Amino acid sequence: MSKYQIIPYAKEYKSRWDRFVASLNGTYKGSKNTSFLFHRDFIEYHQDRFEDFSLLIFKEEKLRAVLPANRVGATLYSHQGLTYGGLVLDAEIRLKEVMELFQELLGFLSQSGIEELELKMLPQFYQELPGDELDYLLFLTEAKLIKAETAAVIDYRNRIPLNSSRKHAVNQAVKAGFSVEKTTDFEPFWNQVLIPNLEAQHDAEPTHSLEEITSLAKRFKYNIHQFEVRDAQHQLLAGATIFETQVVAHVQYISATPEGKKQGALDFLFQQLIEERFSHKWYFDFGTSNEQAGNKLNAGLQFWKETFGARTRIQRTYRLQTKNSFKLENVVI
Structure with missing residues (x-):
């Protein structure tokens, strides 16, 4: 029996969800790769446009991750109404556990009739703590990079x-x-x-x-x-x-x-x-200067941002097959 429990979001979980996605504010309580956009009041301001399929992932009754998401047919998106998304992780979680729960997540989605998962990742410079675990797991599960957009960012440090x-x-x-x-x-x-x-x-x-x-x-x-x-x-x-x-x-x-x-x-x-x-x-983010899913660059707009001292960071979107959960087996040695 799995030690993880995956539960679709419902209103009775609102306060627990919102506490989890709160910023660390100098503590290690909450999630390390978060944003106020992940609060339910923000996700739900346009709830009539999306079929919400957000998920909470528990391990022995402790909330370890949440996934803001919406469903369209056999595809799950993280979340199309948000600028960015991805799997929001507990501040103290470690790589091996992220691997375990992500494998459970893919299996859950596959059993729910969801064949593809599309993740518009939270840019790395938004993270309060190092948190690139999901990038590694996307590599292991042979996710396809389908969009790369250029954000113009000032690094205050x-x-x-x-x-x-x-x-x-x-x-x-x-x-x-x-x-x-x-x-x-x-x-x-x-x-x-x-x-x-x-x-x-x-x-x-x-x-x-x-x-x-x-x-x-x-x-x-x-x-x-x-x-x-x-x-x-x-x-x-x-x-x-x-x-x-x-x-x-x-x-x-x-x-x-x-x-x-x-x-x-x-x-x-x-x-x-x-x-x-x-x-x-830490950073001032002018946003992206792209069109057509990153395939075209507005060079004039990008140059204008760069004259303020901004330089390029990348926002990535991946798509993977949920059936690829088996690729996370036998990885740990």
Whole structure:
């Protein structure tokens, strides 16, 4: 009889799930590769769009891992409504145990009629402790890398100086009397800047509606922040929405008006965010600059991010066959 028990998520497990995915905050209680995106209130804000199939993995009644996930037919995704995912592990878990529970997980999924598992991995620089166990197990189970996206990231512990062209734009913005303001009102940026720009440039909409981002920001007030740049006449020129985890400040949305682009409003904004507002973090993550599942690179956007001192880290997505659980047998010697 297996010492592991795998249970589909249900509402009665909410408090236990949320305690498990909480950040370590200097302790070893909780999970080591986590994010506020893994809290149930975040996962479920768009629950009508997905068939949730999140799982809790227990060992002798102790919660050892959770998998935020949704199901589409015979495929399980970790989770399509989240920027990243993967198997969220207990802070004190060791490699051999991760191997055991992952084998159990694949067997459970196969018996549940799930043939493929797709994992959009939490980028390594988001982890509070070393936690690459799953990468090794994906190698052993012959998972296929199906997507690699380039994140532009500033490492605060190994800073690269701001490019001279950015410094010039920032100085011009200072002379013009620009200011950066933090706000809880997302409506001006969403309706006046972000939505018109996405529609005009990409024929697209924000992932989050105004109502959704406003609701999420109220629930996660220490993690979701909205910043605006306004000129001396208090006209809105640009803005950015930041998702903050324990170790990373991530740029979720960024946009500027035509006038804001001309006058370097975004240069001014990000100089403030990087140098002052989030300088206590380990990393500042501008996000990816890719299209078509990583097969195309927006070189201009990537270069702009790099002029702030950002360099490339990779976010990987894998797909594997659940029947390959047997490949984890006889590995340990």
